[in-house]
Amino acid sequence: MDEPLLETLTSEIVNGNYASPPLLNEDYLPARSVKELKTVFWLESLKLWRIAGPAVITILCQYGTNSATSIFVGHLGDIELSAISISLGVISSFSFGFLLGMGSALETLCGQAFGAGQVHMLGVYMQRSWIILFTFCLLLTPLYVVAGPLLKLLGQNDQIADLAGQFSIQIIPQLFSLALNFPAQKFLQAQSKFDVLAWISFVVLICHVGLLWLFIYGLSLGTMGAAFALDITAWATCLAQIVYIMVWCNEGWTGFSLMAFKDIWAFVKLSFASALMLCLEIWYMMSIYLITGSLENAVIAVGSLSICLNLNGWEGILFVGVNAAISVRVSNELGRKRPRAAKYSVYVTIFQAILIGIFFMMVVLVAREYLALIFTNDAALRKSVSHLAYLLGVTMLLNSVQQVISGVAIGGGWQSTVAYVNLGSYYIFGIPLGYVLGHFAGFGVMGLWGGMIIGIALQTLILSIILYRTNWTKEVEQSTERVRVWGGQDTNNKATNDPI
Template sequence: MFSLAINFPTQKFLQAQSKVGVLAWIGLVALITHIGILYLFINVFKWGLAGAAIAYDISAWGIALAQVVYVVGWCKDGWRGLSWLAFKDIWAFVRLSIASAVMLCLEIWYFMTIIVLTGHLEDPIIAVGSLSICMNINGWEGMLFIGINAAISVRVSNELGSGHPRAAKYSKEMRKAVAKLAYLLGITMILNSIQPVISGVAVGGGWQALVAYINLFCYYVVGLPLGFLLGYKTKLHVKGIWIGMIIGTCLQTLVLIYIVYKTNWNKEVEQASERMRKWGGQEQDHLSTDMNQTNIYITT
């Protein structure tokens, strides 16, 4: 967790500087190293689950430290060292960070809650297993659009200024359950090709607080209650829970599309410029210049 607190800010900084190639190389080296460490800890040292956790910690800290070293050593144009100006109007950044955290947590907890609800259905092993398989496939497919999310959020902001998984995996019941969810998986994949991109626009525009409220309503007021009713009060079971999830995600996507469509981008540019003047210390420079001009006028 502490490594991620270093990883994410430096990652966003490098993305904003268009240093994505460096991130890709760091990730590739980390992946190769991680595979080797995993094999060593699990197969050679026989550390089991603890070995996998230690390997993950080593890889996570390796990525974070590599990004910090690159920022400090090779980003001379974007990094001029520590400065007290970084603490100017710090609460504006804190508010934005809190809004971003709430926005992401609401979205992640939404999917985790669906897994918990599914675990209380009849035959929970098959229900949770089939849903997990579909969610993993959905996650693989969604990686492309999560990448677009990261790219478009940077672009917009720059432009504006049970212990036996293998037995369950190959069972006939599991294959049938996954097959029944296939069409819902297809719908979710379509939504995943739109929702992360629109969310990237929202993040780039600095609308994290607004998106947090939208996520709260669409996911927790509409999606989860509807999924609970369809899953427990009808014969749809796991399909009902997923249908509720899809409806919540679809509603969130439609609301974000409407907001993006109605946005006055000229006004957003003005607001972004104002933030740059305020947070970049330019207001202080303008104030000093005005005072100097006034002193010259009085002296004259």
Template sequence: MGSDAAAVSTVREAARMTWEESKRVWGIGMPIAIAGLSIYAVGSVTTIFVGHLGNLPLAAASIGLSVFAIFSLGFFLGMGSALETLCGQAFGAGQVSMLGVYLQRSWIILAVAALLMVPFYVFAEPILLAIGQDPAVAREAARFALYILPGALSFAVNFPTAKFLQSQSKVIVPVWICVGSLCFHVALSYLLVTVLGWGSPGAAVAYNLSLWAIALGQSAYIIGWCKDGWRGWSMAAFNDMWAFVRLSLESAVMICLEIWYLSTITVLTGNLQDAQIAVDSLGVCMNINGWENMIFIGINAAISVRVSNELGAGRPRAAMHAVIVIIAESLLIGLLCMALVLIFRDNFAIIYTTDLELQHAVSKIAGLLGLTMVLNSVQPVVSGVAVGGGWQGLVAYINLGCYYVLGLPLGYLLGYKFNYGVGGIWAGMLCGIALQTLILLFIVWKTDWNAESQLIGGC
């Protein structure tokens, strides 16, 4: 156990603490954010190439990527986030030999989970029709969802490897792997969609190959060059499986309830008048919002690493300092993103479409996009604190109540019963995000960090 961070009592000490903590968090968070942005950009590039094929292919790709791919991403990211807690605390406590065992255990669990997810893609069309999607859009979206299934399954390998590396602050090589795969994806998409004219199937092939390049590249790096944490394949990975499954499921429920929540907006718009324009305009906004989300997924991972490492090392005050600094800085970034969206509200849709009606529809809901960006700047940070502290079960219940008991029904009422359309659906659901964020901030504020550190130290 190391000595804890010094108490802060003056402005000069606060400034020094802020500077030092910012360097630590952003030193971890920025590479993770760049890697996350690169992975997300693979989907965005796919959307852009498909979008120029027409409004129907764009609607199909928007649903395929924002509902089905995000469903998989949320599930596997959540399951893999158990490693953020366990590997982060083990690394902080000096138990480096356990990291490879935890990684293999996560791979086993996520491989089984991947098999259980396949029917969700196979029966995509009846699922979309059952929840009220336009038949033409549902048919094309289901076809595209099947095309991208191989890429979605890569997340079962990708996220555990990423969490393994992040827990040790080994974040530079994954950045190069992700950025290189993105460049490969752009070139391959241009070749298959534009030059060879393969259309949506060609875009999906590029998407799948690029995501698997990331997953296999990170795995090769761990097995070949991370000998401190990776000690080879071990039967110990099959020990204590149920406790690991339980934490993985708690993590998955917590994160899935967050990630799937905004994805349900796309589904709810399916019954609105002129559903194709509604889905397309929302798809463009969700795509832009996703870029900011990837930055804060990086910060989420960084604060989780900082909190779990410091609590594992018996340094509760250092953990508290990290939380305070990154929440304040994240809020400032969110406000900047909102300002940029409002300034360019009439222009950013041009990237995705040349349809003037769709551009106007995007401009009308840009204000809600800006507000979403502010809330999403703080929410992932407090969720990252929860992962670092191992509070996933508690946060899952909070998410369920705020999102699905309050936000979703309120969005439905505003959108359909009060006829506010896509803006009403989105505004209602933002109320759920706002309440969840306030509750988590209150919990973080009331946390006894000394007790949390002693609890982990006694495990």
């Protein structure tokens, strides 16, 4: 590729025309020379980070909403902080993860439909997902209502459980906002409109901080004020996305359609497979807290593990953005019938993810003696964290690759396959092995976490083999068939979209 053409493509991608640059309507030619490989690597890197950058900002702002709530509530007292942290970390996180997984089915369908030029179907898919997620919100509501008694049953302090239960009931409106929020978010992501999501999330975060101050301190509403602030900002995010879609996304949004009620059950099955895939990953890391709590010297074990997983979570935010970016890249390229572009985007992203993972692992290993100082001055905890740092480094490396492969799976529509792999690697192999090493072999938290890391390594290995053996031309054929079936096309290949 000559220099003027490369400069033109680079300019288009940087300016936001990376979704379908006019000069890249054809698939890549095979890259057989070092120069050709460098060109592909450069272009794919630009496309990836042009999407991943705003996605990371969006996730950081969303993460900051809960963090700001905990910070403001923490100044009310220890009981308030513990209660709200448990409500957000257990009750709300469970629903958040499940509904996010359900909404992830749209990443496959919307991304491939957009790539295939069936842009008008994105609005139909979004409406279909609204119906399904709203129904599941109704099913999840009793969990919020009985949160207090449930937390007591799980062994929480009565005072903390009662306040957490009250707070959970007060944030039920936030739960229902997710039914509209996640599908709208996937609708915009499929079209690579990450800049819009980033700006909305940033503005809402600033407003959320102002509302927290007003309700908690200005009006002295305490934890109830924090709940009001969460409800308002959740619906503000949701409504801002929907207004943008209905006003500025005229191709993807063509009005409410009766087609939203078509093939609901098939859509539920795909959505549930997506939710199962994501939740099996989230619950796997949550389960380590429960098992660690039964070890000897549980206070030190849980404390040091919490510090390590908190640090791991910050790296995770970066790779959740990469996960969303590669999902969009793969689904769009498959929809455009460009198998080599899809394959190259995956290989470039995995290569960069490994480099980033190695970098974070080295930082953790070099700074292992000082990591705990961010959180505590306790000598025993610092020593324990220093020992666990080796496992933390390996976890960061594995997670960097695992998140990319997970994004590829969503983009390609492999959710059911990954769910089965997760079930076997994590729950049939990883957790039992960790339990044996931690309890019976006497390795404590090192053995427990080490066994579960081996489960992650097994999952990553299996998915890497599946990825290596993937026939991308066949994936394009399956994508084309999926768009045809889900797109409601008749025998003349014309989509039907009857408005209400």
